[in-house]
Amino acid sequence: MTAIRIEQLTRTFGAVRAVDNISLGIAHGELFTLLGPSGCGKTTLLRMIAGFVEVESGSISFGDRRIDNLPAHRRDTGMVFQNYAIFPNHTVAENVAYGLKARKVPAADIKSRVDKALERVRLAGYGPRSPHQLSGGQLQRVAIARALVIEPAVLLFDEPLSNLDAQLRTEMRIEIRQLQQALGLTAIYVTHDQEEALAISDRIAVLRQGKVEQVDTPERIYRMPQTAFVAEFLGSTNMVPGVAKAFDGRNTQVAAAGTEFTVRGEIASPGAPVLLSLRPEALRLADGTDGPRVQARLALREFLGPVQRLHATLPDGTRIRVSALGGAAFDAVPGAPLVLAYDPAQIIAFPAP
């Protein structure tokens, strides 16, 4: 059953179409991420769902109930903000109790619900503390407890981890995911961090200039991007322009970078300009096994521990990055010839813009 249905939602600010005719369906128990670069409209869309930004046209429904005409406090959502939005002069317990008091929950129930929510975010016993006695990660957990305690139908996360340092971010995103799965919560999560989106989402909507570019599982978004924008935004890739040549019934040859690439499928008619996305991990140092390959030269090698990043120059001078496993014996010096092998199914072709 669809938990959230967004239909033809639009919001403009002056000349800017922040949200431009977006339609999406989100399932029960799904962690659904809105991902995109700054200004793509993800925060505006989240705030329209929360009720903080007015809907201009279109509709939002939770189950079979239309909610876009309700005030924010009657929408049954809990929101976790980027800046935590914790009241500094109230204790942790009072902060968590806030939504329950506003909903006139009897005092006797408040304490047990607050304790349970703090336990869920691993802060049992922290209720009497003052917020300034907590670390950034603990403050964000208080913010999550405060959103959870009202048992909302939908949990909304607005870049919840962007104020935390890198290590805490990766720890907290696992906590959020585990909590969301354990409680079976439906959640919408806004981030501009592609790794975070890939790591925690059931599905991701990539937004660009107020429109949905692609909606898919993390794996499909990464492996089968439908547009060059999605391919470039998620993970690093090498974009190489080329021209399609013949299709042999299985693969299309593409002239690019002073050489030829073999790409799975009939990607374009002969003579059509294309853009190839070559993920660094889709190329490897040829080891004598079969498969198509291209000649290159080593420009630079970065040793990164588990992997090495090779910067290679293709015959026309185009520079690409190639990931090689860190353990592979490799002692070539800059200028040395390299033979790069690849699987034609791992090269994605887009029509040239």
Ligand SMILES: Nc1ncnc2c1ncn2[C@@H]1O[C@H](COP(=O)(O)OP(=O)(O)OP(=O)(O)O)[C@@H](O)[C@H]1O
């Ligand atoms: N209240 C507002 N008044 C005027 N313009 C706005 C307002 N809110 C958002 N915008 C504009 O709408 C567009 C989308 O903004 P939004 O904040 O939704 O993007 P975003 O993807 O969340 O970006 P960021 O990651 O930087 O927060 C931007 O061009 C922004 O300047």
